[in-house]
Structure formats: structure tokens, C-alpha cells
Amino acid sequence: MIYRRLGKSGLNISVVGIGTWQYGGEWGRSYTQNEVDAILQRGKDLGINLIDTAECYGDHTSERLVGQSIKHNRDEWLIASKFGHQFHANFSRTDRFDANSVLTQLEESLRSLQTESIDLYQFHSGSNESFDNAELWEMLNRQVAAGKIRHLGLSVSPNTNEFQVRKAVEYGISVIQIVYNRLDRAPEAEIFPNCQKNDLGILARVPLASGFLSGKYKPGTQFSNPDDVRSRREQNNIDEQLKEVAHIQQNEVPAGVDMAAWALAWCLRLPVVSGVIPGCKDPAQVEANASAIQLINTFG
Ligand SMILES: NC(=O)c1ccc[n+]([C@@H]2O[C@H](COP(=O)([O-])OP(=O)(O)OC[C@H]3O[C@@H](n4cnc5c(N)ncnc54)[C@H](OP(=O)(O)O)[C@@H]3O)[C@@H](O)[C@H]2O)c1
Numbered sequence: 001m002i003y004r005r006l007g008k009s010g011l012n013i014s015v016v017g018i019g020t021w022q023y024g025g026e027w028g029r030s031y032t033q034n035e036v037d038a039i040l041q042r043g044k045d046l047g048i049n050l051i052d053t054a055e056c057y058g059d060h061t062s063e064r065l066v067g068q069s070i071k072h073n074r075d076e077w078l079i080a081s082k083f084g085h086q087f088h089a090n091f092s093r094t095d096r097f098d099a100n101s102v103l104t105q106l107e108e109s110l111r112s113l114q115t116e117s118i119d120l121y122q123f124h125s126g127s128n129e130s131f132d133n134a135e136l137w138e139m140l141n142r143q144v145a146a147g148k149i150r151h152l153g154l155s156v157s158p159n160t161n162e163f164q165v166r167k168a169v170e171y172g173i174s175v176i177q178i179v180y181n182r183l184d185r186a187p188e189a190e191i192f193p194n195c196q197k198n199d200l201g202i203l204a205r206v207p208l209a210s211g212f213l214s215g216k217y218k219p220g221t222q223f224s225n226p227d228d229v230r231s232r233r234e235q236n237n238i239d240e241q242l243k244e245v246a247h248i249q250q251n252e253v254p255a256g257v258d259m260a261a262w263a264l265a266w267c268l269r270l271p272v273v274s275g276v277i278p279g280c281k282d283p284a285q286v287e288a289n290a291s292a293i294q295l296i297n298t299f300g
Helices: 033-045 061-076 099-113 134-145 162-171 191-197 235-251 259-268 283-294
Strands: 003-005 012-014 050-052 078-083 085-089 092-095 118-124 149-155 173-179 201-205
Touching: 033 061, 033 283, 061 078, 061 099, 078 099, 099 118, 099 134, 118 173, 134 149, 134 162, 149 162, 162 173, 162 191, 173 191, 191 201, 259 283
Parallel strands: 050 078, 078 118, 118 149, 149 173, 173 201
Antiparallel strands: 003 012, 085 092
16 A cells, blocks of 8 residues: 555545545445455455544445444544535535534544544535634544544535635645546646645545546446445436547557556556545455556656
8 A cells, every 4th residue: 555644634644545425325335344354354454554434424324334444543543534514314414514514523423433433524615604603613623632533624516616725724724625537627627726825635536527537437337226326416417428428438548458447547646646536346346456556657
């Protein structure tokens, strides 16, 4: 594995982490504890030390599965979680970004994760109005001082939201999580230079463009399982993206190279990107994703 410093948080993260939205049930199926244990154990064996989860991947469901899985070696992992929503059912959640609600969510996340401290606690893709709230950040910085949170992060939405990134430093945030992949390079223009200037770590989320950049889906693919988040997307949009993927596969991915690994290495070719957090459904995907480290230097 290769490790990079996560901006001014100073955390030493594996460049390939594990995203765990999948365990919440919005990716077509639910997960047993044994399945999650096997995925995370494979990650550990390969030197991965970063797990990204959230309050609303199920009602703290993903956090509970992760917490139970790593309680025996908690100190060997870095946990990034998030706040800002009440989960009701799959694809149904309500924003909860006020300071009192977030404090309640933090306590529930600590319980679910079976830990005394969350390494990175991230504002979860909310509006500027929810974000620009000094009371919220004062409360969160008090939790940092109390040791319940080690570092604060911001999951930016939409992907070009310079306002939130500019304000991040003022609120004590040291890490930015943003959509970045071969199909979406928008953050390169303004957000990355701004992060670099302010020594903010960058976590690239959705680095496989929801699995499309694995190259296994061809134009015309339909995601018919209603429990799979991709079934909610416009078919036109899916087809367009898959056509672009086919073009990239043909023109950019060297023959014989696993496209998922290539796509992750493509993100990591920029030193400003501290790490990628691909969602992994089984140990084989973890393995393929971890192998991205062997390709990083193939980008000139
Ligand atoms: N902050 C936010 O608002 C936010 C939003 C989205 C995601 N996230 C975080 O970012 C993580 C990653 O994003 P994501 O899961 O949405 O998208 P992603 O990482 O781009 O894609 C994940 C999907 O790709 C497929 N896949 C993964 N590895 C593969 C491999 N080696 N070969 C072939 N297919 C592979 C799997 O689905 P199939 O096998 O079914 O194709 C998997 O569910 C999430 O898990 C979550 O932790 C955060």
C-alpha cells in the first residue's frame, strides 16, 4: 500500500480506502456482519486503513456493521463518518444540520461505531445555508476539544461549490471530500488549487463513477433492481456516460489492465488527491481496487 498525508489533519491514510454506503442497503442488497468482516479483513491484509461511512447509510446501519467488524483492532483504522440527515427508509432522508441534531447524531454514531472518537467527521453534502452556521461549527470544535472528534471534514455538494471550500478554513475544517473521477474533472479548475493553498486534504468520492469506470457495463445497460441507487437515474444519462466510458476504455486504458484499478490510479496521479474511497461490495473488489497503487506511476 501507499500512504499519503491527509492535508493538515496530518492523518496518514492509505491512498485507497473503502467506501461503505453499500452496507446501508441502497446498492441492491443488504449485508451480513460476516460479509462486511470479510471485506474489511481483506482491506486490512492489503494495508488499507481508511473507511468512509455515514449516519444515513441506513439508519446508522453501515456504521454499526463497521463498528462491530473493527472493534478488535480499532486503533489500526481511521474512520471517516458524516452528519446531517435523518434516515427514514431507502432513498428517503431529511436534512438535520442544526447543532442540537448534529450533537445527537454524533452520540449515535459513536455508539454505532463502538468507539470513543471519530477520526474524521464530515458535513454531509448540505446546502450553503446549512453549512454557513457558526453555531454548528463552534459546537463541533468543542467536540474536537473534548476528544470525541479528531478532525473535521466537509463533503462538498455540488461538486463546484467554491463557497463551502473557501469557508472551510474559517470553520476549522481540514479535509474536503468531493466527487472526482475520469468522467467528472470539475474540481481540478478551482477547488483543488484552493485546497492545495490551504493544505486541505482531498478524498475523492465516487471515484469509479458509481461502478461505470470498472468498464463492465456497456451502453444500454439497465439497472432494474429498484433497491439499486443507479435504477433512479435517467436512462439517457446512463447511456451517455457508458458511451464515454467505452471510448476511454478503448483509447486510454492499456490492454490487459483492470479498468477499475486504472480509474482509481487516474485520480491518484495528482499528488493533491490524498486518497480515493471506492465503494466495495466484496473482497475481490477490494483487491482489484488496492492494486491501483501499482499503476499510479504509469501516468506521466
Ligand atoms: N459524501 C457524499 O455525499 C457521498 C456520496 C456518494 C458516495 N460517498 C462515499 O464514497 C464512496 C464511493 O462512492 P460510490 O460507492 O457511490 O461510487 P463508486 O465508488 O464510484 O462505485 C462503487 C461501485 O462500483 C462497483 N465496483 C467497486 N469496485 C469495483 C471493482 N474493482 N470492479 C468492478 N466494479 C467495482 C460496485 O458496484 P457494482 O459491482 O454493483 O457495479 C460498487 O458498489 C461511497 O461508498 C461512500 O462511502 C459519499
